[in-house]
Every structure is written in C-alpha cells, then in structure tokens.
Amino acid sequence: MNLLLDMGNSLLKWAVEHDGRMGEIQALDYGQDDFSKTLLAHWQAMEPPEKLAIASVSKPQVLTEVAAIGQSLWPDVELVVPQSSRHGFGLTNAYAQPEKLGVDRWLAMIAAHSFYAGPICVVDCGTAITVDVVRGDGEHAGGLICPGLRLMKKALAANTAALAFDNQVSRADLATETGAAIANGVLLAAAGMIQQVMARLAPDCRLVLTGGDAQAVAGALAMPAVIDHALVLKGLSLFCTGEQTA
C-alpha cells in the first residue's frame, strides 16, 4: 500500500493506493487551526504504507512538517518526492529549466498522457489555474498560469474599498448584485481563458480538467471536458511504479 499526497497551495489532498487501485481522495486545509493534529488523527488508523509519495508546490517547511508526521507514524516508510525533469514517462518538458515547472503540472501531464491518447490540454483549476498543452507524441508545447477563482475574488477584496470576499456560487450568467457579479465574473474569466487557449493554442486537443474548481469551470465552458480530480495523484502513482522502458 502507498500513501499519495498532492500538496497544493490551498489544500492537502491524499489517497491510499492498494495494488494499483486508488481509494477516496481526502482533503485538509493548511489554514485550519489544528491542521497537524487533524492529519495525525486521520493517518493514525492507517496500516503502514510502503511508500509515502509527495507532490508538493507548497512551502518547503510545510512539506517538511507533513513528511515528518508520516515518518513519525511509520519510521520505515520510503519517502518519494518527485521533481519535474526534461524527459519522463513518454513526455518531453518544454520549460527551458524543466525543474522549474510545478511538479503538480508535470504529474498531471504524465497521468493525462498515459490515460488519454492524442493531443491534450491539461487544466488544473486550483489556487492558480494552470494550462499545459501536450502533443500526441508526448511533446509538451508549454503552458500558462493565472489566478484561480478564489484568488481572483481575494484580489478584488484586497484591492478595492467596496468589494468583499464571499463564497457565493458562480454561474455563467449576468448578475444583478455585487456578490454574484464577482462570482460570475471570475468564473467566466477562467472559462474565457481556457476557450481562447483551446481555439488559438491547442486546436484538436482533448480538454482534461482537474483541481478543486474543475466542476464549476467545466459548467461554464462551451465545449466538452473530461474531469479527473485524481490526475496529480494518478501521476504520482505512475511515478511510484517507475518508468516502463519496454
């Protein structure tokens, strides 16, 4: 059994994997008061994993803290912390400095390229929204980064006098009050960006969405999309299995 962790900038997500079968994804907010205690409580009941695999784009001290919780529970666990590289799993990373590409993006691409044939556009709707275009032959063409839905709302709240942050549900529609105008505006900003990419920079690509806001964003798109919430964890799982070089 392996324990797979996806440490984004807002939420820690994890799932256990038994013989290639992944269990339910659980999530915890770093910001909550008793984060470490709650995580320990969740993991205490677990049978010891062979590997603790961590995809982290969060602060190094948070990664260290989370890894230490795992190692305190299971001293013999093998820690696996992948990094983005130039080549791997049939992909070629387009970044001039491949290790600078977020490892969550690299792992999501690895999973998407392995599960879906042909050219793909992978969009992670998390704290940030990231876009990565991968040709059918595994050549990464490059990507984009913009703020995620919650971050766009936070930016408005932090830089205006009259706009407050709220968790109002977004709809792809015009609004008649401030909260809905913001919620709908940021949703359509994300959807519009993705549609521009699909039309201009990723023609003929299959669109694959992941991340906390994937469902909301998919609902605002005028095109079909595959939603796969476990994409980063699936990439981690492939990474743990090791590269097939047949």
Ligand SMILES: Nc1ncnc2c1ncn2[C@@H]1O[C@H](COP(=O)(O)OP(=O)(O)O)[C@@H](O)[C@H]1O
């Ligand atoms: N407690 C929460 N804290 C932050 N974001 C949340 C929370 N619950 C839901 N979300 C939504 O999920 C998104 C973050 O998704 P996720 O893919 O987990 O991000 P990351 O991988 O960057 O941590 C946010 O943009 C927000 O809209």
Ligand SMILES: CC(C)(COP(=O)(O)O)[C@@H](O)C(=O)NCCC(=O)O
């Ligand atoms: C772009 C990101 C902040 C996205 O993080 P997330 O929204 O998943 O928390 C992360 O992938 C990252 O820190 N990337 C490094 C820079 C890059 O990919 O170019």
Ligand SMILES: [K+]
């Ligand atoms: K993420």
